[in-house]
Amino acid sequence: MLTTTPNLTRPDESYAALIATHEGLSEAESHALNARLILILMNHIGDHAILTDAMRLARDPKGQG
Amino acid sequence: MTALVPERYAVAFRLYPYAKSPDQDAATPVRRKVVIVGGGPIGLATALDLGRRGVPVVLLDDHEGAGLGSRALCFAKRTLEICDRLGAAGPMLDKGVQWNVGKVFHDDRLLYDFNLLPEGGHAFPAFINLQQPWFEKFLHDAIVKAQAEGAPIELRGRNRVDAVTPAADHVTLDIMTPDGPYRLETDWLIACDGARSPVRGMLGLSFDGRVFEDNFLIADVKMKADFPTERWFWFEPYFKSGDSALLHKQPDDIWRIDFQLGWNIDRAKELEPANIRKRVDAMLGPGVEYELDWCSIYTFQCRRMEKFRHGRILFAGDSAHQVSPFGARGANSGIQDVDNLAWKLTLVLDGTAPESLLDSYDRERIHGADENILNSTRATDFITPKTPVSKLFRNAVLTLAEHLPFARTVVNSGRLSVPCTYDGSALNGPDHPDMPPRTRPGSPCPDAPVAGGWLLQALGRGFTLMTINAEAPEQVTAHGLTVPRLALATTPEIAARYLGEAPGAVYLIRPDQHVAARWDRYDEAAVAAALAKALGKE
């Protein structure tokens, strides 16, 4: 099951870290970084059903997955 | 004389020169049992399999042998196992190049290498590399041998099929030869006439799917360079000879080189030897001496017919389905069509099985074709990303793959061709939960060493009752068939591949070496019922 309830232990810090990771990168470099990040997180999650739930939700946030 | 049936391509081996058949002078068309159109790998294998089962076959091809040129190269273990059943695998193995190591590069960096590490305890390697004309020649050699032993196989070169007229219980063919036209009737027609299948066209049947907007230059070069016998694949190579490139060893000091050229190219210009040499030089580096052996440009598609059986006409091989070559699934899957079709048609012809058994050919091989198309499409999409975002992710995977093993599992330069399991087939009987999933009903039997040789060689031409740690009679007779028993000792391989957690096992194996059903003990009624099911008698 995809977790959609609040789950970040330190939301502000995590978000700031995400933005900081992109500092100084061109737009193309940022896109490439995002792609790598998604792949790394995908592997961490592993479960195909959870991943496809997340992809659906990202595509249609109103649809609630 | 040749004007009536001109050669459309050059022939590497002249295997069945035209000879006039008495059928050509018959006052009324002669009726044959089975006619095969096309003498490519699939038509030859079909003729061989049916002929060895005693079914009289006539094979027609508008050429006289194996076409010259760079096409199939990688032949998978399952193909070799099937060819072994057909008496053709020995020379393939002797001539073919075996390889286990693959290297994947991005730009100028080696991302990683892999070893196929084939599972032990199999008679055949995961793959061999062998030029398609040789593969066809070895099948033909086996046909000649089978003919000498009485197999009713007739090959007719320079016999071009020009028209096909289906009727309820037969098909009429109009055939052109160097001596002019003649007519033939046949109870059954098997169309193995390749991706452009004239038979399919004559029947007005569609062949739908995806065309990949990319051109691939295939260059076979002869060189004595001491590159290792490995498969090297480049994404976006630094030598700029294409968007991707592949280097693979063939027999006789020939190397297969593939360059992905993109969509908008000038084919004639790209095929000029000087331009090909520029690309090859950039790839091999300075000072490497080589000769161009054969070059051509291909575009690839993934598509299939909606149905492989149309009454008395059956389609097999590229005429029925076509895939891009990434993962080497073209000829390899066509040989599985043959494996699936030959025993079924034989049993229908001798009245053991109802005609409806042939519908299972349609369903099972469409299942296989869809699996192959899915795999080839995914590999093609990875190698030739179609959108900027798809390329972004592809290259992100490649960047990560250099350092992180998980990303290597996503890199797809062609997944190795493995035979499909006929899950959900109407021919499948009962399964047993304690036994390994890899040998569930519908699966091709994995090979294993057994006393005196190999399991797949010990299986008969027909159905087999295989027992491990279980009592059973030496043969079972039901539904017009006598099924011999094969009792196996519990070796580690047999236990791991067939027994699992069960103390004993009884397997009903089909003539194509796929599992029909399995139990933990012998039960006469259950075996007879499973046999009926596997014969399509339900």
Ligand SMILES: Cc1cc2nc3c(=O)[nH]c(=O)nc-3n(C[C@H](O)[C@H](O)[C@H](O)COP(=O)(O)OP(=O)(O)OC[C@H]3O[C@@H](n4cnc5c(N)ncnc54)[C@H](O)[C@@H]3O)c2cc1C
């Ligand atoms: C570049 C490339 C690389 C490939 N690599 C691999 C690989 O590594 N592994 C693999 O498994 N597959 C590979 N393939 C695919 C493989 O070549 C085909 O799947 C295979 O040739 C199909 O065999 P077939 O017998 O169905 O058809 P074909 O080989 O096309 O044979 C059809 C035959 O029918 C005959 N014919 C046609 N029309 C008529 C007519 N009207 N009358 C009489 N005869 C007729 C033709 O002359 C021909 O002999 C590759 C293909 C390409 C292009």
